[in-house]
Amino acid sequence: MTRIKITIVAIIILFLFLFAAVFNITVIESRKYRLLSQKNCIRLLPQMGSRGKILDREGNILATSKLSYDFMVLPQSQSQLQKIFDEAGRVLSVNPKNLRDAYRKGFYASTVPVTIAKNVGPKRAIVLGELKQDYPGVIIQPNPVRDYPNGRTAAHALGYLNEIDRWRLTKLEDYGYKKRDIIGFGGIEEKYDYYLRQEEGGLSIEVDHVGRLVRVLGFKSPRNGKDIQLTLNLKIQKIVDDNLAGRKGCVIIMDPNSGEVLALASGPNFSPLDFSERNNAAINSYFNNRDSPMLNRAISGTYPPGSVFKPVVAAAALEDKKINLNTTFLCKGSTLVGRKQFNCWSVHNEQNLIEALQHSCNVFFYRTGLLIGPQSMHDYALKFGFSRPTGFELPYETSGYIPSPLLRRIHQFRKWYNGDTANLSIGQGDVLVTPLQIARMMAVFANNGYLVTPYIVKAIDGRDISVYQRRLMNIGVKKETLNAVKEGLKRVVSQTTGTGNVLSGLPVAVAGKTGTAQASGGNSHAWFAGYFPVKNPKYVVCVFIERGGPGYTSCVVARSIIEAMANQGLI
Amino acid sequence: MKNTKIFILIVALLIVTCGILSIYSSTYQKEGELWRMIYRQQIIWVIFSLCAFFVASNLDYRRLWDWTYFLYGLSLFFLILVFVLGIVRLGAQRWIRIGWLNFQPSEFAKLVMVIFLAKYFSKKSTDDISLLSKKFGIFRGLVLPSIFVLIPMGLIVEQPDLGSGMLLLGIFIVMLYLTGVRIKYLIILLVVLLLPLPLWWHYLRDYQKERLLVFLNPNIDPLGAGYTIIQSKIAIGSSFIFGKGWLAGTQSQLHFLPESHTDFIFATFVEEWGLAGCVFLLSLYFLLIRKGFSIALRTNDQFGKLLACGISLMLLVQLFINIAMNLGLAPVVGVPLPLMSYGGSSLFITFIALGILVNIDRRRAVF
Numbered sequence: 004m005t006r007i008k009i010t011i012v013a014i015i016i017l018f019l020f021l022f023a024a025v026f027n028i029t030v031i032e033s034r035k036y037r038l039l040s041q042k043n044c045i046r047l048l049p050q051m052g053s054r055g056k057i058l059d060r061e062g063n064i065l066a067t068s069k070l071s072y073d074f075m076v077l078p079q080s081q082s083q084l085q086k087i088f089d090e091a092g093r094v095l096s097v098n099p100k101n102l103r104d105a106y107r108k109g110f111y112a113s114t115v116p117v118t119i120a121k122n123v124g125p126k127r128a129i130v131l132g133e134l135k136q137d138y139p140g141v142i143i144q145p146n147p148v149r150d151y152p153n154g155r156t157a158a159h160a161l162g163y164l165n166e167i168d169r170w171r172l173t174k175l176e177d178y179g180y181k182k183r184d185i186i187g188f189g190g191i192e193e194k195y196d197y198y199l200r201q202e203e204g205g206l207s208i209e210v211d212h213v214g215r216l217v218r219v220l221g222f223k224s225p226r227n228g229k230d231i232q233l234t235l236n237l238k239i240q241k242i243v244d245d246n247l248a249g250r251k252g253c254v255i256i257m258d259p260n261s262g263e264v265l266a267l268a269s270g271p272n273f274s275p276l277d278f279s280e281r282n283n284a285a286i287n288s289y290f291n292n293r294d295s296p297m298l299n300r301a302i303s304g305t306y307p308p309g310s311v312f313k314p315v316v317a318a319a320a321l322e323d324k325k326i327n328l329n330t331t332f333l334c335k336g337s338t339l340v341g342r343k344q345f346n347c348w349s350v351h352n353e354q355n356l357i358e359a360l361q362h363s364c365n366v367f368f369y370r371t372g373l374l375i376g377p378q379s380m381h382d383y384a385l386k387f388g389f390s391r392p393t394g395f396e397l398p399y400e401t402s403g404y405i406p407s408p409l410l411r412r413i414h415q416f417r418k419w420y421n422g423d424t425a426n427l428s429i430g431q432g433d434v435l436v437t438p439l440q441i442a443r444m445m446a447v448f449a450n451n452g453y454l455v456t457p458y459i460v461k462a463i464d465g466r467d468i469s470v471y472q473r474r475l476m477n478i479g480v481k482k483e484t485l486n487a488v489k490e491g492l493k494r495v496v497s498q499t500t501g502t503g504n505v506l507s508g509l510p511v512a513v514a515g516k517t518g519t520a521q522a523s524g525g526n527s528h529a530w531f532a533g534y535f536p537v538k539n540p541k542y543v544v545c546v547f548i549e550r551g552g553p554g555y556t557s558c559v560v561a562r563s564i565i566e567a568m569a570n571q572g573l574i
Numbered sequence: 575m576k577n578t579k580i581f582i583l584i585v586a587l588l589i590v591t592c593g594i595l596s597i598y599s600s601t602y603q604k605e606g607e608l609w610r611m612i613y614r615q616q617i618i619w620v621i622f623s624l625c626a627f628f629v630a631s632n633l634d635y636r637r638l639w640d641w642t643y644f645l646y647g648l649s650l651f652f653l654i655l656v657f658v659l660g661i662v663r664l665g666a667q668r669w670i671r672i673g674w675l676n677f678q679p680s681e682f683a684k685l686v687m688v689i690f691l692a693k694y695f696s697k698k699s700t701d702d703i704s705l706l707s708k709k710f711g712i713f714r715g716l717v718l719p720s721i722f723v724l725i726p727m728g729l730i731v732e733q734p735d736l737g738s739g740m741l742l743l744g745i746f747i748v749m750l751y752l753t754g755v756r757i758k759y760l761i762i763l764l765v766v767l768l769l770p771l772p773l774w775w776h777y778l779r780d781y782q783k784e785r786l787l788v789f790l791n792p793n794i795d796p797l798g799a800g801y802t803i804i805q806s807k808i809a810i811g812s813s814f815i816f817g818k819g820w821l822a823g824t825q826s827q828l829h830f831l832p833e834s835h836t837d838f839i840f841a842t843f844v845e846e847w848g849l850a851g852c853v854f855l856l857s858l859y860f861l862l863i864r865k866g867f868s869i870a871l872r873t874n875d876q877f878g879k880l881l882a883c884g885i886s887l888m889l890l891v892q893l894f895i896n897i898a899m900n901l902g903l904a905p906v907v908g909v910p911l912p913l914m915s916y917g918g919s920s921l922f923i924t925f926i927a928l929g930i931l932v933n934i935d936r937r938r939a940v941f
Contacts, residue, residue: 006752007883011867017894018860022853024901028811029849036811207801221800 047115048208052201053147055228057161057191059237060265060461066161066192066275068147072128075116076106077140087138088119094130095120116142122280147201149279156244157235159299160267160397160459162190163275188278189299191459194398195231198463202226229464234263242567243268246560252529252548253300253438254564259446259534259543262455262472264395269304271296300549302393302400305435309520310363310502310554311530312384312430314448314488316372317356319383321484325374328487331355334366340425345369348519360491363502363517365429372428373421380427381407386478387444387454389436394456394473403440406433431521441532442545445515447478448489449534449543454478492516493537503531505558510569512537515544515561517554526550531557535565541574578869578935579631582928585862586627586913590620590921592855593914596843599821600834612835612916619918623925630929634937638930639877642693646722649686652679653729678919680730680738685923687726687742688749688884694719695753696876705754705876716759719750734779737895737907743767744891745884752883786905803902805831806838809845810901817848835916837908840900862928863890869935878934885927888912 028036057066074095076087084106085099092099102119109117123131123143132143149164167175167184178197180186187196204225243254243266256266273296277285289296298304320326334351337344347365351358359367372380384390390405406427408419426432439457446455453475461469492514495501502517515533522528529551534540544564546557568574598613638645656679697706710716723746731739750760775783788800809831812818834842844852866886873879889912896911898904910920 006754007867007871007879010748010752010883011864014860014863014867014890017890018856021894021897021901022856024898024903025810025844025849025852025856028807028901029813029844029852030815032811033814036808037814039808039812 047205048142049203049205050225051147051203052225052227054149054164054201055199055464056230057199058230058232059235059240060233060263061236062232063237064152065157065233065235065237066149066151069150070145071122071148072125073118073144073146074120074123074128074131075118075142075144077116077142078110083138083140087134087141090134090138091119091131091141094127094134095123116144118144121146122148149275151275151279153237153241154276155272155274156237157240157266157268158190158272158275159269159301160190160233160235160264161275162187162192162194163273163278164188164192165278189297189399190397191231191233192275194396195460195463199228199231201228231460231464232462233459234258234265234461234469235267235459236265236573238571239568239573240266240268242266242564242571244272246564246567250548250551251294251300252546252551252557253304254547254560255301255438255442255543255545256564257442257446257455257457257543257545259449259455259540260475261469262443262446262457262475263461263469264457264459265542267301267459269298269300273297299397299399300547301438302395302397303437304549305401305403305437306528306547306549307432307434307520307522308430308436308441309518309528309530310365310430311441311516311518311520311532312434312436313360313363313368313428314492314516315384315387315389315444316368316375316380316428317360317488317491318387318480318484319380320371320375321356321487322383322480323375323379326356326371328356332359332367332370334364336366338366338369340369340373340421343422345422345425356487357491357494360488360516361494361498361501363495368428369425372424377407377419377424377427378409380424381405381410386480387447389440389444393437393439393443395439396459400439401437403436404433430518438545438547441530441547442543445532445534445545446543447480448485448492449540450475451482452477452480452485489514492533496533502554503533503558505555506531506533506562506565509535509562509565511535511565511574513561513565514540517558519552519554522550526552529554529556531561533561536574578865579932582862582865582932583627585858585865586925586928589855589858589862589913592843592847592851592858593839593911593916594620595820596839596846596914597835597916599846600831600839600842602821615918616916616921619921622918623922626922627925627929627932630926631932631936633929633933635878635881635930635933636937638689638881639693642690645686646690649679649683650726650729652677653683653726655679656729656733678917680733680735681919681923683726683730684738684742684745684888685885685927687723688745688888688927689881690722691719691746691749691753692877692880692884694722695749695755696880698876710755712759712762715755716750716763719746720763734782735908736778736782737909740907741891741895741909744895745887748887748891749880749884753880788906802832802838802906806841806900807902809838809841813845813848815849817844817846817851820846822846837896837906837910837915838900839915840897840911843914844900859889859893862886863893866931869931869938873934873938875934875938878938882931882934885931888927889924 053068056064059065074091076084088099088102092102105119106117109119111117128143131141134141151161164185165188167180167182167186171186172180172182187193187199192199202225204223206219207221208219239256243256247254247268247270249271251270253269254266255264257264271294273289274285331353333353334347336350337346345365351362351364351366354362354364354367384405389403391402392400406423411417411419423432427434443455443457447453455475456473458469458472461467495503495516496506496513498504503515506513506515513533513535514537515531518530520528520530529548531554532545534543544561546561548556548560551557594613594616597616601609601612723742727739727742730742747760747763750763788803831838831841843855863886866882870879870882870886873882892909892912895904895907895909899906899909910917912920912924
């Protein structure tokens with residue numbers, strides 16, 4: 004078979020070719036490569052672009068980058084390194100041994116300088132820079148570091164920066180993320196990291212035996228990240244953060260007509276600066292704190308809504324025509340459902356729908372809930388956007404849970420009793436919602452029947468992206484129904500017997516609903532959700548204080564927020 | 575016949591030894607126990623592989639004829655499995671985990687493809703026991719086998735592992751030539767493959783495009799993809815005739831060269847052993863491949879003949895692509911240097927292939 008023989012000849016030629024190629028670079032071009040290798044003379048100097056800024060709706064800076072100086076050393080002989088560490092240890096007033104450990108930990112490849120100390124501050128950077136005279140391997144690298152000029156304000160909406168973890172690395176490797184990259188965690192920093200992210204560039208240079216630059220071999224220019232403008236209003240955000248004052252809970256202020264979130268605060272909060280400055284003690288305290296300051300309660304926390312859920316039940320009842328505005332129930336302080344007694348928080352006597360909302364009468368809603376049935380309440384709750392994520396942009400949003408007989412059977416293999424219906428109708432039992440869902444539900448009443456999709460990003464890189472946000476969705480509830488419920492919400496504040504009367508007397512008329520949600524073990528949660536001004540509402544507000552006691556607590560917080568906003572002319 | 579077995583075993587073990595020396599040299603200074611012990615793992619793999627070699631050399635290779643379709647199906651199954659539960663490593667999903675070991679199904683697919691093609695082209699007519707492949711028309715001679723090759727190839731390229739995919743294609747083309755299919759068909763195949771080349775560009779991943787561009791000019795990205803090529807050339811170029819000596823190579827020792835124990839082990843080896851070492855290594859490979867072809871020449875059985883050719887080709891193509899890549903003559907694609915690179919699957923499959931080779935030589939007297 005001649006073809007095999009031809010192939011063998013071809014193979015011999017291939018091998019000769021390989022040999023020739025090796026011969027070429029080992030012998031003929033050997034001088035060039037030998038020189039390159041002997042001097043070990045290629046150095047890579049990375050240069051960072053700066054990460055995109057985060058701005059509020061008026062262009063105030065929420066997060067930006069500032070310069071910090073890193074002290075780096077090129078890998079070189081041990082004795083030389085020891086001298087450098089001794090000198091640098093004196094300047095930085097740390098034990099040279101620590102620097103040595105930092106070097107050992109940070110060593111990556113012989114061509115790459117090792118970072119010994121981060122964030123050395125401009126003064127020390129200059130002193131260390133003078134070491135360069137004696138030790139050419141010392142590098143002072145200016146580095147952009149994330150800065151949050153407003154401290155803890157809006158910490159949860161912004162997120163923080165940290166070194167990439169293993170889980171994210173495997174996920175993002177294909178998108179050009181590398182080990183030791185600094186990426187965003189939580190909030191906008193994480194969600195829009197891809198846009199904010201700068202591109203690393205750098206020089207590959209040839210140096211001589213003492214580390215002096217001989218020539219530049221290649222250069223790739225760094226690229227800055229894109230700026231992101233948020234819908235947050237820094238002034239309102241500050242008011243909100245100040246009033247929450249680190250208490251467990253959260254406050255959301257949203258535009259009911261568009262879904263723009265104007266302020267979002269969750270407490271206790273954290274300082275994103277601690278992460279960029281690698282303040283390890285503070286970081287550890289955040290993660291070990293039992294009050295979980297890293298949790299964004301507004302979107303990731305689920306809580307029983309209690310009475311703030313009642314407007315939904317009221318709307319469902321009117322829509323189903325099970326009651327009308329003249330229907331009354333007698334509140335004697337409690338009612339029997341089956342053989343069990345269900346209590347109201349007071350004795351209200353005869354109540355119609357509007358009065359029941361005003362006084363937050365449980366008995367009225369027990370009876371109403373039993374009339375319309377659990378499935379209908381569940382369906383209306385879903386129409387108002389519960390039990391699923393709102394579509395908000397920040398990561399780690401949870402969906403909450405609205406029980407129904409069917410779901411109960413599927414998930415828990417248990418039967419549904421009338422008592423469960425009663426619990427559902429006052430927002431207790433298995434009902435779980437996020438504060439943002441409550442704000443969104445309130446917005447439906449404020450804007451006359453439209454479900455909004457909350458959003459927080461206004462523009463990326465100067466391009467307005469709010470046009471890409473989802474449109475408002477008509478949930479198909481009759482106008483009369485909405486007006487009746489709104490009348491109730493208005494009276495909650497305006498009538499002296501209303502549960503939210505503390506909010507009256509402000510420069511602006513407020514409507515809303517309070518909630519005191521019982522939670523197992525301990526104090527109840529305090530809710531207030533409402534909107535203002537009552538005519539043509541501009542803001543929806545949701546205040547939630549975890550274990551804050553009665554709804555009154557939240558009303559007081561809401562009052563001081565609205566007062567401050569009015570004083571600063573923001574309404 | 576006994577001689578063939580001993581010859582192949584000695585040559586293969588010499589190459590493996592060179593490999594282990596280089597793996598040790600390039601990793602013994604690294605941080606971490608795991609890195610420093612990596613050469614031991616390779617030795618364990620060699621022992622496993624030797625067992626496989628002896629089993630394969632004593633197993634009648636004619637049985638492979640019967641198992642072909644099963645093996646083909648199995649390799650497809652593994653390749654699909656990679657997508658389902660593969661491990662992502664170095665940006666590509668090429669490995670699956672079986673027990674405690676990571677297994678790279680594309681290695682297995684290479685060998686199975688060779689067996690499959692060998693069977694396909696050595697079927698005989700039931701009327702007059704003449705070879706069917708001589709009478710194949712364009713459909714049975716070109717289109718059908720192409721389809722059979724393209725399925726696993728597509729799966730491998732999707733992983734994405736462009737190198738192994740191209741390797742499969744290379745083996746296919748040369749085997750087609752060796753089977754005696756008309757030259758006309760071969761030319762048709764080449765034209766069909768080469769004409770839409772610009773179109774293929776769009777299907778490449780970004781990093782693959784980058785590598786191809788960097789191959790044309792390593793200096794466009796000196797920090798990223800071009801870095802490896804530059805460092806590998808420096809490693810080889812600075813070695814001169816006798817090299818820098820074992821454990822004294824500066825490029826690989828000081829970790830200038832990434833992947834110095836796997837894909838770029840040739841550069842590591844040459845840096846320390848020089849042109850002389852390179853000549854020694856290339857001769858060993860040449861002897862091995864030449865032996866494969868001489869076995870093919872003296873075997874009367876068509877299946878055995880093609881199988882022997884295919885196995886030798888498999889070694890040759892991998893060897894060539896890998897060394898060319900080390901020398902900056904081919905784009906950087908993940909193709910290991912058979913018998914030398916660190917990696918169990920490749921070693922294991924190569925030894926099985928060599929075992930089959932020995933067995934072909936042993937049975938040729940039967941026919």
